[in-house]
Amino acid sequence: MSLDTSTTADSRGGAASTGAADRGAHGAAGARVAAELRDAILAGVYPPGARIRQEDVAGRHGASRVPAREALRMLEAEGLVTVVANTGAWVTRLNLAECEEIYQVRERLEPLLLRYNVPLLGEDGIDALELLATRMEGAADIEVFLRLDREFHLSCYEAAPTTMLGDTVLRLWNRTQPYRRAYTSVFRSEGDRSVHHEHHLLVAALRRRDAEEAERVLASHIRRTRLELARHPEIFDTP
Incomplete structure (x- = not known):
């Protein structure tokens, strides 16, 4: 009798371990698929309003339906x-x-996050930001500009550890990415170079370790994007 009980317990233990391993594997696969799908959305492969079919996600990313759903x-x-x-x-x-609401939140949160980072940014990091600002001026392709612009701004926020502010800002950036793409098309077509001027002003403030000026420049930079988007409501009517 004891032998039977032991065997049953071992069997259940093995099943539990297998189940836990499966959940762990599905979780890891789900995180991988989410990262790849997130990158595709941010790159404009899936525009706002595009349908994403679970079976297509599974097939495209080499995963089963469970990780795709996760x-x-x-x-x-x-x-x-x-x-x-x-x-x-x-x-x-x-x-x-x-x-507009998301941009209003960004106008308030991102300067705060930048303030945390100002004293921690090294000269090499600021040199890299200046190079990115210069490369953006010469970027002929919108997607190249967007990639450099994202690298520029998010690099400003990497030095300071935060409990939740950094993650919150990143999520807000991701949610507005498709509309930044549309806005970029507009300001480039109009020959507006204000964004480049603001990038260089921000780098100069960081070099001086002037946190107040850096906050002011960044808040104005985000605000101007919000106001320009409001001038082009047709951007939000695109299917």
């Missing part, structure tokens, strides 16, 4: 994807009011 849940939590039960998933679309 990936969509992760991105839904980040606000990048909207999942409708028993219907499907779509890349989240923002209307003008929603986008």
Whole structure:
């Protein structure tokens, strides 16, 4: 009798271990698929409003349906994807009011995050920011500009450890990425070079370790984007 009990316990233990291992494998695969899908959304492969089919995600990213479903849940939590039960998933679309609200939040949070970083940025890091600002001026391709611009701003925030502020800013950046792409097309077509001027002003403030000026320049930079987006409501009508 004791032998049977022991065997049953071992069997259950093995099943539990196997189940835990499966969950761990699915979790890791889900995180990988979420990272790849996030990159695709930010790159414009899936524009706002585009439908994302779970089976397509699984096939494209070499995963089963379970990690694909988990990936969509992760991105839904980040606000990048909207999942409708028993219907499907779509890349989240923002209307003008929603986008303005996010930019208002960014105007207040990002300068604070920058303030934490100002005394921690090394001269080499500031040199790298200046080089990025210069390269952006000469970027002929919108996607190249967007990649450099993202690297420029997020590099300003990497030095200071934060509990939640850094992650919050990153998520806000990701949610507005498609509309930054549309805005970039507009200001480049109009020949507006204010964004480049502001980048160089920000680098100069960082070199002087002038946190107040750096905050002011950054808040104005974000605000101007918000106001320009409001001037082009047609951006939000694009299907």
